[in-house]
Amino acid sequence: xxxxxxxxxxxxxxxxxxxxxxxxxxxxxxxxxxxxxxxxxxxxxxxxxxxxxxxxxxxxxxxxxxxxxxxxxxxxxxxxxxxxxxxxxxxxxxxxxxxxxxxxxxxxxx
Ligand SMILES: [Zn+2]
Numbered sequence: 001x002x003x004x005x006x007x008x009x010x011x012x013x014x015x016x017x018x019x020x021x022x023x024x025x026x027x028x029x030x031x032x033x034x035x036x037x038x039x040x041x042x043x044x045x046x047x048x049x050x051x052x053x054x055x056x057x058x059x060x061x062x063x064x065x066x067x068x069x070x071x072x073x074x075x076x077x078x079x080x081x082x083x084x085x086x087x088x089x090x091x092x093x094x095x096x097x098x099x100x101x102x103x104x105x106x107x108x109x110x
Pocket of ligand 1: 087088089090091101102103104105106
């Protein structure tokens with residue numbers, strides 16, 4: 001997964017923000033609502049299937065759930081600001097430089 005980061009579109013970010021009742025959200029269609037509910041309630045095996053079928057939506061929900069700054073990140077994507085979302089080391093917290101490196105990796109490279 002680290003080698004193939006899915007793209008989260010502005011629409012997907014808005015839909016997930018809506019799902020979390022956050023500012024910048026937009027209500028998706030009925031099908032997307034069902035997929036979001038399915039991802040949120042899936043067990044491990046079904047989550048793997050859904051992550052392959054809906055990689056952007058899956059990633060956006062993961063960010064919203066597990067990243068303390070996730071909602072803010074989705075709001076940036078929804079606003080059309082598509083900066084790096086994570087570092088190659090697996091850090092999701094940021095901030096990141098323009099090469100997508102976290103502060104720890106920037107310091108390690110200096
Ligand atoms: Zn890093």
